[in-house]
Amino acid sequence: MNDIILLKQGEIVLKGLNKRAFELRLIQNVQHRLEPYGKFNVYSVQSTIYVEPQDSCDMDGALEACKTVFGINSISRAAACEKDKDAIVKTAISYLGDEMRRAKSFKVESKRSDKSFPMTSIQLSQYVGGELSEAFPDTAVDVRHPELTVNIEIRDYAAYVHGPAIEGAGGMPVGSNGRVVSLLSGGIDSPVSTYMAAKRGVRIIPVHFFSFPYTSELAKEKVISLAQILTKYCGKMTIEIVPFTHIQEEIREKCPEEYFTIIMRRFMMRIAQRIADFNGCKAIITGENLGQVASQTMEAMGVTEKCCHVPVLRPVICFDKNEIIKIARQIGTFETSILPYEDCCTVFTPRHPRTKPRLEDVEELEKALDVEALVKEAVKNIERVTVK
Ligand code: ATP
Numbered sequence: 001m002n003d004i005i006l007l008k009q010g011e012i013v014l015k016g017l018n019k020r021a022f023e024l025r026l027i028q029n030v031q032h033r034l035e036p037y038g039k040f041n042v043y044s045v046q047s048t049i050y051v052e053p054q055d056s057c058d059m060d061g062a063l064e065a066c067k068t069v070f071g072i073n074s075i076s077r078a079a080a081c082e083k084d085k086d087a088i089v090k091t092a093i094s095y096l097g098d099e100m101r102r103a104k105s106f107k108v109e110s111k112r113s114d115k116s117f118p119m120t121s122i123q124l125s126q127y128v129g130g131e132l133s134e135a136f137p138d139t140a141v142d143v144r145h146p147e148l149t150v151n152i153e154i155r156d157y158a159a160y161v162h163g164p165a166i167e168g169a170g171g172m173p174v175g176s177n178g179r180v181v182s183l184l185s186g187g188i189d190s191p192v193s194t195y196m197a198a199k200r201g202v203r204i205i206p207v208h209f210f211s212f213p214y215t216s217e218l219a220k221e222k223v224i225s226l227a228q229i230l231t232k233y234c235g236k237m238t239i240e241i242v243p244f245t246h247i248q249e250e251i252r253e254k255c256p257e258e259y260f261t262i263i264m265r266r267f268m269m270r271i272a273q274r275i276a277d278f279n280g281c282k283a284i285i286t287g288e289n290l291g292q293v294a295s296q297t298m299e300a301m302g303v304t305e306k307c308c309h310v311p312v313l314r315p316v317i318c319f320d321k322n323e324i325i326k327i328a329r330q331i332g333t334f335e336t337s338i339l340p341y342e343d344c345c346t347v348f349t350p351r352h353p354r355t356k357p358r359l360e361d362v363e364e365l366e367k368a369l370d371v372e373a374l375v376k377e378a379v380k381n382i383e384r385v386t387v388k
Pocket residue numbers: 182183184185186187188189190191207208209210285286287288292293343344345
């Protein structure tokens with residue numbers, strides 16, 4: 001049997017003149033994602049992407065992989081056959097036989113983009129419906145609320161028969177909306193915010209601040225594992241691991257304790273901005289969440305983002321923790337995020353952090369530090385780890 005996968009494009013179909021560019025990006029992303037499952041011919045016709053196996057491919061694996069590609073709304077595995085009414089019936093009986101036997105009721109729905117086909121969609125549905133009724137007498141026809149819909153599509157090169165479509169990952173193809181830097185800690189929130197940004201079609205450069213020996217080698221490995229899990233959605237990424245120990249020690253030594261976190265976070269933002277500039281990134285993503293901790297009040301976020309000239313986007317800003325956890329579980333990062341390793345944010349945490357810092361005060365206190373030299377030193381010693 002000629003088994004193929006049909007991918008229905010999401011929001012791309014609403015695009016105007018640049019639609020083809022989005023489509024090509026999506027095709028490329030699908031091709032990359034399917035590499036481990038065999039050789040496929042991937043092409044698009046009329047807002048549908050066809051995934052045709054070229055030899056003995058792992059179709060189950062390919063189907064699973066397609067579920068994580070952004071830019072796809074729904075996925076169907078279909079059988080291709082000759083554009084002939086009886087060939088279609090034969091294919092439906094063999095390909096959807098198990099589903100037909102299991103369902104209490106069914107209907108046939110046909111679509112015809114090849115208008116030269118000698119029957120209208122309604123005629124074809126009636127014909128195939130009648131034949132299936134005879135072949136499966138225990139399954140009733142119900143055009144209003146069928147348990148199973150048998151879909152037939154008559155397209156340019158072949159007819160396709162498939163059962164219900166499954167949901168795709170939605171969003172826009174990664175790489176179609178530019179590049180961003182995403183601050184990735186080992187926590188629960190930032191893998192989710194990274195995933196959400198990628199879903200809107202941006203390519204991600206993850207940045208992690210690492211405070212060895214206050215945070216262990218295992219904490220670093222945890223972040224690399226998180227990035228690894230995210231590649232399923234984001235594609236290949238290179239993590240920028242920024243040595244942060246010297247900066248934190250300098251702040252501890254020269255700044256008042258209650259301002260420690262806010263000043264540290266401003267360093268993170270400054271370094272993120274440098275990495276963004278260097279890589280042509282047009283925004284910085286964080287997993288910040290309004291009111292979650294002292295450094296995430298509106299005042300504190302206002303003071304930290306003053307160090308950046310690109311927008312700071314915070315995909316989970318208004319989510320409840322439960323909502324963030326729900327997504328973390330769905331995308332498979334939760335179990336890794338809760339492993340008990342320290343993050344640099346929990347090193348030298350002030351007992352009474354400032355929740356409503358003022359920019360003038362913070363800038364005054366930062367005069368005790370050689371900000372530019374510290375930033376330069378950290379950027380110069382970045383370690384890069386590629387995950388795919
Ligand atoms: P998460 O928010 O991911 O659960 P967290 O709660 O430990 O981790 P916060 O202290 O809430 O982190 O920090 C807010 C945001 O700052 C994070 O979501 C992340 O974007 C960024 N951040 C914190 N620590 C780091 C780090 N070590 N490296 C990179 N980014 C970090």
